[in-house]
Amino acid sequence: MAARDYNKPVFQFIILSFCIVFGAFIVGSMFFAKESIEQPFLLIETACGAICIGGLALSLRIKNINQLLFCVFVASFAVSLATRLFFLDYYQKPFGLAVDSYNYDKMVIPLLQKGFSHLNKNLETDDLGYTFTLYNVYKLAGWVELGRGLMLLLNSSLLVGSSYLLFRLALIMDFSVREAIIAAGLYGFNPFLYVNSAVGLKEVIFCFLIIASLFFMLKWKLRKGSGNLILCLGFIISTLFFRTVICLMLLICMALCVVINDSNKKKMLRILVIVGICSPIFANIILEAFADVSLEHVMRIAQARNTSIGSGSKGLLVQVCAAFLGPFPNFFKLGQYVLLFSGGILLKSILNLFYFIGVWKVIQNLDYKFFPPALYSVFGIIFVMLSGVALDMRFAITFLPATILIVLHGIRGLRMSGYFYLYLTVLVIITAFYNVR
Numbered sequence: 001m002a003a004r005d006y007n008k009p010v011f012q013f014i015i016l017s018f019c020i021v022f023g024a025f026i027v028g029s030m031f032f033a034k035e036s037i038e039q040p041f042l043l044i045e046t047a048c049g050a051i052c053i054g055g056l057a058l059s060l061r062i063k064n065i066n067q068l069l070f071c072v073f074v075a076s077f078a079v080s081l082a083t084r085l086f087f088l089d090y091y092q093k094p095f096g097l098a099v100d101s102y103n104y105d106k107m108v109i110p111l112l113q114k115g116f117s118h119l120n121k122n123l124e125t126d127d128l129g130y131t132f133t134l135y136n137v138y139k140l141a142g143w144v145e146l147g148r149g150l151m152l153l154l155n156s157s158l159l160v161g162s163s164y165l166l167f168r169l170a171l172i173m174d175f176s177v178r179e180a181i182i183a184a185g186l187y188g189f190n191p192f193l194y195v196n197s198a199v200g201l202k203e204v205i206f207c208f209l210i211i212a213s214l215f216f217m218l219k220w221k222l223r224k225g226s227g228n229l230i231l232c233l234g235f236i237i238s239t240l241f242f243r244t245v246i247c248l249m250l251l252i253c254m255a256l257c258v259v260i261n262d263s264n265k266k267k268m269l270r271i272l273v274i275v276g277i278c279s280p281i282f283a284n285i286i287l288e289a290f291a292d293v294s295l296e297h298v299m300r301i302a303q304a305r306n307t308s309i310g311s312g313s314k315g316l317l318v319q320v321c322a323a324f325l326g327p328f329p330n331f332f333k334l335g336q337y338v339l340l341f342s343g344g345i346l347l348k349s350i351l352n353l354f355y356f357i358g359v360w361k362v363i364q365n366l367d368y369k370f371f372p373p374a375l376y377s378v379f380g381i382i383f384v385m386l387s388g389v390a391l392d393m394r395f396a397i398t399f400l401p402a403t404i405l406i407v408l409h410g411i412r413g414l415r416m417s418g419y420f421y422l423y424l425t426v427l428v429i430i431t432a433f434y435n436v437r
Helices: 008-032 039-059 065-090 100-108 125-141 144-172 177-188 191-198 203-223 226-241 244-259 265-277 279-290 295-308 312-325 338-365 368-387 393-411 418-436
Strands: none
Touching: 008 039, 008 338, 008 418, 039 065, 039 177, 039 191, 039 338, 065 144, 065 177, 065 191, 100 125, 125 144, 125 203, 125 226, 144 177, 144 191, 144 203, 144 393, 177 393, 191 203, 191 338, 191 393, 203 226, 203 244, 203 368, 203 393, 226 244, 244 265, 244 368, 265 368, 312 338, 312 368, 312 418, 338 368, 338 393, 338 418, 368 393
16 A cells, blocks of 8 residues: 555654643643642653553654564563562552453462362353463463563563564555555554553453464455465464454454455345344353353443443443543543543543544445454444443453454545544543543
């Protein structure tokens, strides 16, 4: 694709907007925070925000992908290691205030002597992938503390691999080299993934499997080859052991890849619209057949999650706003560790407008190369709303790689207008209300 598709002025304005909004909230958090936020937290938050937007700025100028990947690795490993050391010093615990991480440790550590076959048989399928990974890394290290350190190294390496695959995916979708480097930078410099690694959670590994699935899916569609098909199906099936519903979404996208082509793309779009309208009916049938849960059960869980933000229509409104505009960054409250990567969430929120422009362009242009990632990302919006997790970046991050590709498509040939300033104003107001609620 021609270099003219690269829209540098829009990216420069995004960087300027981020710096102004992020700086205002950082200063505001010093005076209006609901909790006493100590200086180390503010330093990590500011450093992560600077790396996030600095990574985007670097992506606009850097010469080749190898230089970018080196910077991603250094930034990831340095921040995750520094955050882990901070947790050990501040909390006297390796994972800070995270909860799931300690549960994973409690499951895995006893198995180092007994063997992985002694894993709790009642464990959910979603947890098998990460516990198996932890078990093997801890076993290889021979010492739990060293194993935790090796996990930081593994996560940083897989983040580099994810960024490279996203770069390659962008190229086979006819983005320019510069746009593909920006795609890699938007993902690789996301501070959520650094903090996620420090607190010992599975999302970095999980997202690598998702990006690999999408890459080999599109590569098989556009270039064929049995090897690409086998790798695609292998990576898709592996996601079953991290989050079952994601595996289901990827399988549906793969089915779309199999049937869609230039001659039937308009017809397939109509079918997708009809399926989308009827999705609540199909969702219940598929969930019961594939995951052995009903949509009603999912909705009950979502309602329980919404009790902290308001029941009924209020909770639903918050989830809808968060799904379309968020998740929202948290600048005024420590919580568990959300404050530390607030800058990354803010950047995602700013980019969301371009995502919806990108989806509209996909529909207008009927470019079937964009149908699978667009469908997967739309699935993400529906999933986080129905599940009541639209405020949780752990769920949103699994859809970010596909979202980035649609965002870049939306930015192509776009000129800044009053709509962006209006959107930015609304976003700032909603974020401010969310923080002082």
